[in-house]
Amino acid sequence: MSAGTYTPRPGAAPLPRMIAAQTALETRMLLRNGEQLLLTVVIPTLLLVLFSSVDIVDTGAGERVDFLTPGVLALAVMSTAFTGQAIATGFERRYGVLKRLGASPLPRWALMTAKTLSVLVTEVLQVALLTVIAFALGWSPHGNPFAVLLLLVLGTAAFSGLGLLMAGTLRAEATLAAANLVFLLLLVGGGVIVPLEKFPDAVQSVLGLLPIAALSDGLRDVLRHGAGMPWGDLGILAAWTVLGLGTAARFFRWE
Numbered sequence: 001m002s003a004g005t006y007t008p009r010p011g012a013a014p015l016p017r018m019i020a021a022q023t024a025l026e027t028r029m030l031l032r033n034g035e036q037l038l039l040t041v042v043i044p045t046l047l048l049v050l051f052s053s054v055d056i057v058d059t060g061a062g063e064r065v066d067f068l069t070p071g072v073l074a075l076a077v078m079s080t081a082f083t084g085q086a087i088a089t090g091f092e093r094r095y096g097v098l099k100r101l102g103a104s105p106l107p108r109w110a111l112m113t114a115k116t117l118s119v120l121v122t123e124v125l126q127v128a129l130l131t132v133i134a135f136a137l138g139w140s141p142h143g144n145p146f147a148v149l150l151l152l153v154l155g156t157a158a159f160s161g162l163g164l165l166m167a168g169t170l171r172a173e174a175t176l177a178a179a180n181l182v183f184l185l186l187l188v189g190g191g192v193i194v195p196l197e198k199f200p201d202a203v204q205s206v207l208g209l210l211p212i213a214a215l216s217d218g219l220r221d222v223l224r225h226g227a228g229m230p231w232g233d234l235g236i237l238a239a240w241t242v243l244g245l246g247t248a249a250r251f252f253r254w255e
Contacts, residue, residue, distance in 0.1 A: 018106045019114050026118035030084065039079040039183070040126055045133060047193065048072045052137045057194055062224070069134040069141070070219035071192035074155065076126040078212055081119050081156045083183045086163035089115070090175035093167060099255045108254070116160055123156060143222035147229050151222070154237040155215040161244025162211070168252030191216040211240045 030036055051057060052065040059067035092098050102108050166175050188194065190212030196204050207213050218233030
């Protein structure tokens, strides 16, 4: 045995390994949180099953599940990237977790990267579960898978930026109340369950600019109608992404 075999080698782990470890930790914390699971899994699943099985809302011609599934997928993205992330990050900020993590060898941008990757991992599980349930209910999707992927990624970025902005500027209790209120309002008025055509014309033009409406309509155009690349909806989501992430980077407070 040569000298120095067991000599300690202090130092930070490689950056990719730190990000991967933090991503795994964030994902485990998210999946162990009962309230977050209610938002991210239970509510979207119940809405899909209930409104697909019972004729409560007029979704127009065709099968109800074909209209509802894209909207519920959009809702799942919003519940994880916006509502869940805003609440979790807001309370981490309140309890000083973010401040302590910000002083660790993990750079602050890498911490936010890990949070975003955790959101994406959770969304993969959500989409897989909802897709299986939708197929069991008779869903018949169409369209370009790449367009669907691009919509989901841009939607995640847009909602993630807005969630981090809320968590980094408001008190934790205010974030909890505001995030849940926004979730309920966008559930009703974002084209998830109720078609935007049911609202007055003047209101439709405003609601159509919301990120949840753009994501719902874009997914619906592709998956239900087999449309090509929904550039208009992608443009709206891209604008919200720049606005949300840019503003969050400017005004986010770590303590």
